Each structure stands twice: as structure tokens, then as C-alpha cells.
Amino acid sequence: MHYRRMAQLRTAGDLQAHRKALGIDLPFDEQIAVGPDAPLAQPCVLRDGTVIGNRFCAQPIEGWDGTLDGRPTELTRRRWANFGRSGAKLIWGGEAVAVVHSGRANPHQLLLNEANLAPLAQLRQVLVQAHAERHGSGEDLLVGLQLTHSGRFSRPDPDEGLQPVMVYRHPYLDAKFNVADDAPVLSDAEIRRLVRYFISAAEMAHSAGFAFVDIKHCHGYLGHEFLSAYTRPGPYGGSFENRTRFLCEIVAGIRACVPELQIGVRLSAFDTIPFTPDPETGIGRPVARQDGHSYWFGADTVDPLQIDLTETIQFLTLLGDLGIELVNVSAGSPYYNPHIIRPALFPPSDGYAPPEDPLVGVVRHLQVVAELKKRFPDLLLVGSAYTYLQEWLPHVAQNHVRTGRVDCVGLGRSMLAYPELPSDVLAGRSLDRQRICRTFSDCTTAPRLGLASGCYPLDEFYRQRPEAQVLAAAKDEKR
Numbered sequence: 209m210h211y212r213r214m215a216q217l218r219t220a221g222d223l224q225a226h227r228k229a230l231g232i233d234l235p236f237d238e239q240i241a242v243g244p245d246a247p248l249a250q251p252c253v254l255r256d257g258t259v260i261g262n263r264f265c266a267q268p269i270e271g272w273d274g275t276l277d278g279r280p281t282e283l284t285r286r287r288w289a290n291f292g293r294s295g296a297k298l299i300w301g302g303e304a305v306a307v308v309h310s311g312r313a314n315p316h317q318l319l320l321n322e323a324n325l326a327p328l329a330q331l332r333q334v335l336v337q338a339h340a341e342r343h344g345s346g347e348d349l350l351v352g353l354q355l356t357h358s359g360r361f362s363r364p365d366p367d368e369g370l371q372p373v374m375v376y377r378h379p380y381l382d383a384k385f386n387v388a389d390d391a392p393v394l395s396d397a398e399i400r401r402l403v404r405y406f407i408s409a410a411e412m413a414h415s416a417g418f419a420f421v422d423i424k425h426c427h428g429y430l431g432h433e434f435l436s437a438y439t440r441p442g443p444y445g446g447s448f449e450n451r452t453r454f455l456c457e458i459v460a461g462i463r464a465c466v467p468e469l470q471i472g473v474r475l476s477a478f479d480t481i482p483f484t485p486d487p488e489t490g491i492g493r494p495v496a497r498q499d500g501h502s503y504w505f506g507a508d509t510v511d512p513l514q515i516d517l518t519e520t521i522q523f524l525t526l527l528g529d530l531g532i533e534l535v536n537v538s539a540g541s542p543y544y545n546p547h548i549i550r551p552a553l554f555p556p557s558d559g560y561a562p563p564e565d566p567l568v569g570v571v572r573h574l575q576v577v578a579e580l581k582k583r584f585p586d587l588l589l590v591g592s593a594y595t596y597l598q599e600w601l602p603h604v605a606q607n608h609v610r611t612g613r614v615d616c617v618g619l620g621r622s623m624l625a626y627p628e629l630p631s632d633v634l635a636g637r638s639l640d641r642q643r644i645c646r647t648f649s650d651c652t653t654a655p656r657l658g659l660a661s662g663c664y665p666l667d668e669f670y671r672q673r674p675e676a677q678v679l680a681a682a683k684d685e686k687r
Contacts (some may be wrong), residue, residue, distance in 0.1 A: 278319025
């Protein structure tokens with residue numbers, strides 16, 4: 209299908225006409241304000257008095273450039289230094305860091321344990337130092353660490369493929385990823401053991417200097433899967449209380465061990481059924497329904513293609529009751545419905561052509577966050593899916609912050625090639641069009657091939673690396 213490229217929308221009139229043609233509501237500001245009173249330059253102040261210096265947030269990246277034992281490399285340190293130089297004052301983890309080897313999403317993902325604690329502490333220091341050198345004091349910089357277990361998408365060992373750690377048997381995902389019929393499901397005792405791993409990791413993160421930890425509940429990983437464990441029996445499945453028990457036990461343990469450590473949650477606020485490429489067109493389409501059960505958190509139980517935020521609202525209410533103020537809102541999963549989580553014009557190697565104009569997907573994210581922010585004014589909400597807006601990212605971001613639809617603007621893949629975008633916007637400089645992410649999806653395709661994380665099309669550093677040739681050859685072969 210042909211969709212108009214965002215780079216072709218050169219004027220506000222172009223964007224307005226495109227928005228109207230799509231029938232979507234996308235408010236934006238034509239002029240970007242500069243100076244200390246600019247909306248995007250305004251600080252956020254948490255309940256405990258912590259000051260976050262502006263409204264930009266560096267989102268966590270799932271790295272493919274650590275060592276096999278889970279330590280950062282020079283490539284990892286370069287990426288974290290770029291996050292520091294970006295000017296964003298909220299660093300949401302920098303990286304998805306596994307709490308146990310069996311929960312790593314790939315053999316080169318970072319792993320938090322005693323042996324790796326010092327290198328991870330140094331990694332944080334690299335970021336903070338780079339920020340201070342470029343932007344002065346880091347007193348209003350808040351740096352956290354995303355703690356993760358990849359659950360059914362765990363691939364911890366080289367050449368071993370998928371080694372799923374599952375909360376329950378999921379007929380759609382078991383079939384899509386060829387999970388063996390006799391593959392085990394986590395026992396209650398194993399879940400309690402994983403709770404202890406998260407608590408221990410949080411203690412180590414605190415000792416390494418991180419101000420908060422994110423207990424990851426998004427993108428189909430372990431925490432997120434608990435939220436849809438409607439069919440699991442016992443204390444960790446079925447009722448909402450049981451499906452959130454995993455989170456509550458981790459939070460209680462962290463509060464008991466390191467009460468001064470702040471806690472955040474990155475949440476897939478809604479999910480939907482897996483999509484697969486049409487064999488003739490390559491355009492993504494939802495798979496056929498298999499039974500009457502619901503397997504999707506934040507989706508309508510009858511029609512999972514429709515969003516239902518009833519339990520999402522219940523979950524954010526629980527976060528407030530737990531004293532959790534930092535909430536990062538995402539959606540879906542890159543493994544089975546990538547157009548939902550990362551609206552993009554060009555699909556990754558294991559994806560499909562977008563079934564809708566990607567701008568429609570962006571607006572879906574923005575509207576959900578705005579609705580949640582309206583209901584939860586006391587939570588600090590970070591929004592996602594801004595990258596596809598490209599040149600219009602600052603204009604939309606400023607409008608949504610200015611009008612109270614969101615607190616912070618989360619930037620992920622766009623920072624790989626253009627980490628200075630936040631500081632350029634805040635300083636009133638024109639954006640560097642040659643470095644703006646065009647959603648080529650190579651940053652996803654490369655890791656799918658086992659290559660290091662990076663933006664190969666736009667970052668000269670990665671364009672000159674040997675992996676770039678491997679990536680290009682693989683793409684040519686697929687064509």
C-alpha cells in the first residue's frame with residue numbers, strides 16, 4: 209500500500225491536509241518556543257521534590273552489543289554517552305537489563321549480577337559525565353535502569369534459539385513461535401524465585417547509583433504476560449489481584465530493602481492479536497481467532513482489535529496505590545504486532561508491510577496517553593511512538609506537553625542516529641534532516657540477524673562498520 213511519507217509534509221498546511229485525509233485528530237503547534245519558559249523546557253517535579261530538568265526522556269534500548277557474560281562493551285558505552293549528550297533529563301533505563309541469565313532476550317543483552325555490577329555502575333557514570341560535559345550540571349538529571357525478564361521471548365544462549373519461560377500456555381503465540389507442546393510453564397515456586405531476582409537486582413542498581421528502577425511490564429515480556437494470564441490457575445493468574453501479584457511482591461520487596469529507591473513501570477497499555485504478512489501482498493493482517501478466551505491485556509474481550517482500557521485504568525490505579533509515580537506508556541509487542549508498538553513505513557525483516565498509515569498508529573498512542581493522563585493527573589506519564597512524526601515531532605510534542613496530554617516525550621530509536629535532537633529543539637536550532645529517523649527499521653532487522661545495535665543507514669559510525677555490509681547483503685537477498 210502507498211502511504212504519503214512524512215518527509216513530504218513540508219508545511220503546516222501539508223500536515224493539516226494529510227491529517228484531515230486520514231480522518232485523525234493530531235493537534236500540533238506551528239511554532240516551537242525557545243527559552244526557559246518553553247513547554248518542552250519546563251521541569252517536572254516529583255512528589256518527593258526530585259526535579260527532572262525538561263520534558264524529554266531517553267527510552268531504554270534492548271542492546272545487542274554486550275559481552276556473552278552480560279557486560280557493556282565500547283559500543284554500549286558509546287550509546288549511553290550519546291544518551292547523556294542528548295540533553296534529555298529523564299533517562300528511562302538506557303538499556304533493558306536482564307535480572308537473570310535465563311531471562312536475556314539475546315546472548316549479548318546486559319545482565320545485572322554481582323560480577324557485572326561495577327561495569328554497569330561505570331556505564332551510568334559515562335552517561336552522567338557526558339551529560340555534564342555537554343550541558344553543565346546533572347543535578348536535574350534522573351537516571352534509572354530498566355529491569356527485565358524476557359519470558360517467552362528469552363534467547364540467552366548463542367545458537368540455541370528461543371528458550372521460552374512462560375507464565376501460561378498461549379495458543380496464538382505458542383503456534384506463531386513453534387513452542388513445543390511439552391514446553392513447561394513457570395511454577396509458583398519459580399515465580400517467587402524470580403521475584404527475589406528482581407528485588408536483588410534493584411538493590412544492586414541502587415548501589416550502582418541509579419535513582420530508580422523500571423519493573424518492565426510491556427511488549428510481551430514476562431511482566432506483561434502476567435497481566436494477560438487470565439487462564440492461569442493459582443495465585444498468579446485469573447483475577448486482576450492475582451495477575452498483578454508478581455508486581456506487588458517485587459515492589460514490596462524493594463520497599464523493604466531499599467525504600468529510598470524510586471520505582472517506575474513501563475507498560476503496554478493495550479495489546480492486540482498477532483499480525484502476519486498476507487502471502488500475496490505482504491501487508492499485515494490479524495490471525496484468525498482460535499477460541500473465545502481473551503489473551504490480550506487492554507483489548508476488548510470479544511474483538512481484540514479494539515482497545516479496552518478498563519484494566520489499564522485499574523492497573524494505573526494500583527500503581528498509584530503502591531506509591532509508583534513514574535509510568536512509561538507503550539503498547540503491543542515488536543514480536544507479534546510491530547506496527548502497533550513502532551509505527552513505521554518500512555517493516556523489519558520479520559515484520560510485514562503496515563496495514564494502516566503509520567501516522568494512524570502514532571495518533572492511537574497519543575490518544576491513549578492523553579486519556580490516561582486526564583484520569584491520572586498525579587502520575588508522571590511518558591509517551592511513546594513519536595519517532596514516525598520526524599520533522600513534526602517537536603511540534604506535536606510541544607502541543608501535547610503544553611496542553612497537559614502528556615508529561616514527558618519518550619524518544620527511542622530516533623536517538624540512535626540523532627541523539628542531539630532534544631538539545632537542538634530546546635536551543636531553537638533547526639533539525640538536521642540528514643539524521644532524522646525515517647523508520648527504515650534496520651535498527652530492528654540488524655539485531656534479528658545477531659548484529660550489534662545501531663542505526664546503519666544514518667549514523668556514519670555504524671555505516672562504516674563491517675556489520676553494515678552483512679545487513680545490506682541480507683536485505684538484498686530478501687528482495
